[in-house]
Amino acid sequence: MELYHGNIVYARTKDELTEHADSYIGVENGIVEGIWPVLPEKYAGLPVTDFGEDVIIPAFTDLHVHAPQYPQRALHMDILLNEWLNTYVFPLEEKYADPAFAHAVYDAFLDDLVKHGTMHAVIFGTIHRESTGYLVERMEERGLYGYVSKVNMDTDSPADLCEDTKESLLETERFLDQYRNNRTAKPLLAPRFAPTCSWELLTGLGKLAKKYGVGVQTHLVESLWEATESVRRYPECGSDTAIYEKAGLLGYGPFFGAHFIYPTPDDIRVMKKYNGWAIQCPEATVNVIAGIMSTAALSDEGIKLGIGSDIAGGHTPAIYTQIAKAVQFSKIKAFYEPEMNRAIPFAQAFYMGTKQSGSAFGNVGSLEPGYAFDALVIGGVQDPFQKLSPAQSVERFCCLGESSNIHARYLNGKRIG
Ligand code: GUN
Numbered sequence: 001m002e003l004y005h006g007n008i009v010y011a012r013t014k015d016e017l018t019e020h021a022d023s024y025i026g027v028e029n030g031i032v033e034g035i036w037p038v039l040p041e042k043y044a045g046l047p048v049t050d051f052g053e054d055v056i057i058p059a060f061t062d063l064h065v066h067a068p069q070y071p072q073r074a075l076h077m078d079i080l081l082n083e084w085l086n087t088y089v090f091p092l093e094e095k096y097a098d099p100a101f102a103h104a105v106y107d108a109f110l111d112d113l114v115k116h117g118t119m120h121a122v123i124f125g126t127i128h129r130e131s132t133g134y135l136v137e138r139m140e141e142r143g144l145y146g147y148v149s150k151v152n153m154d155t156d157s158p159a160d161l162c163e164d165t166k167e168s169l170l171e172t173e174r175f176l177d178q179y180r181n182n183r184t185a186k187p188l189l190a191p192r193f194a195p196t197c198s199w200e201l202l203t204g205l206g207k208l209a210k211k212y213g214v215g216v217q218t219h220l221v222e223s224l225w226e227a228t229e230s231v232r233r234y235p236e237c238g239s240d241t242a243i244y245e246k247a248g249l250l251g252y253g254p255f256f257g258a259h260f261i262y263p264t265p266d267d268i269r270v271m272k273k274y275n276g277w278a279i280q281c282p283e284a285t286v287n288v289i290a291g292i293m294s295t296a297a298l299s300d301e302g303i304k305l306g307i308g309s310d311i312a313g314g315h316t317p318a319i320y321t322q323i324a325k326a327v328q329f330s331k332i333k334a335f336y337e338p339e340m341n342r343a344i345p346f347a348q349a350f351y352m353g354t355k356q357s358g359s360a361f362g363n364v365g366s367l368e369p370g371y372a373f374d375a376l377v378i379g380g381v382q383d384p385f386q387k388l389s390p391a392q393s394v395e396r397f398c399c400l401g402e403s404s405n406i407h408a409r410y411l412n413g414k415r416i417g
Pocket residue numbers: 066081085089192193219222284288310313
């Protein structure tokens with residue numbers, strides 16, 4: 001049994017932060033055993049790691065991030081989504097045909113995720129199986145939880161990224177086969193988005209989803225252009241999200257829909273039917289001038305929400321920053337469209353970036369008994385003017401914290417980083 005002392009904060013539900021000030025947390029075989037204000041008799045005499053005034057919180061989960069776009073983070077944010085992809089993103093992704101380039105970027109990317117306290121992530125690679133495989137292997141080796149995708153795109157893409165449909169399906173099947181028995185870093189399908197995927201590709205991926213029992217991630221109704229273009233291509237499907245349903249891709253594993261900014265009732269129907277995550281990437285969709293998710297309205301609809309950095313749409317891998325921005329942007333939404341929207345409380349955004357996103361990986365993202373001790377110890381946010389409660393410290397950390405405010409990191413009960 002490992003024992004830690006400090007302040008402990010997590011979000012059990014979207015409605016409030018649970019706070020245990022000046023308490024002990026016990027971890028057995030990497031799993032939280034309990035939290036106690038006074039150390040139970042049976043543990044007296046065991047060593048305790050004391051974090052003093054610092055706050056122990058769950059590690060973060062990033063439900064939507066493009067590892068290959070890491071070199072371009074916080075650059076080139078001056079144009080709309082479609083132009084941005086063609087001008088900046090696609091030329092960068094072409095470089096991953098070179099495994100040496102991929103290895104260097106992916107090592108740096110994973111170091112930066114961990115530095116910022118993200119231990120679980122749903123990741124887009126590129127079309128390149130070998131380069132993407134390297135990312136899976138490094139995550140598995142480090143024990144980081146991941147769903148990682150070799151991307152599929154076979155139409156309306158630049159020549160060097162436009163796959164032959166049959167080759168794309170063959171390479172994807174090899175990728176699934178290679179990594180399907182992994183322990184923590186698992187393969188996932190990723191038709192990039194409807195504008196770059198043929199029907200033959202989508203239905204072929206549907207067959208693989210069924211055969212291998214794997215899930216899927218894609219971009220859904222991200223911008224007005226994308227929402228219109230998807231339905232123009234596949235009018236018989238009825239909505240952007242229904243394209244994946246009709247192609248037979250849904251129902252075999254988790255379903256991750258990034259952005260979900262302009263859903264129609266039919267998009268919402270499909271999302272609910274397959275219990276998918278609608279993932280808010282607050283920085284990204286503002287950066288590419290796509291819009292802002294109606295977070296509160298979707299939550300009221302009963303849709304499962306998550307948070308993503310969407311690097312390089314977003315500037316930073318710091319999910320704590322995205323949590324703070326999810327709250328801010330919900331206020332902008334409420335201001336401009338008050339009939340449909342309201343501000344979300346901090347607790348809800350924190351829940352989205354920890355327990356709700358983490359549920360994609362099982363019992364991670366909380367510190368309740370039975371959850372993996374994937375945790376961060378944060379501090380350095382107090383000031384001399386008042387004593388912040390542990391929950392206030394967490395809020396301030398998310399709003400103005402940096403990676404230097406993370407004083408320790410644990411993954412499955414082991415200290416890392
Ligand atoms: N839609 C299709 N590809 C992308 C991408 O790489 N980033 C974002 N934000 N949206 C996309």
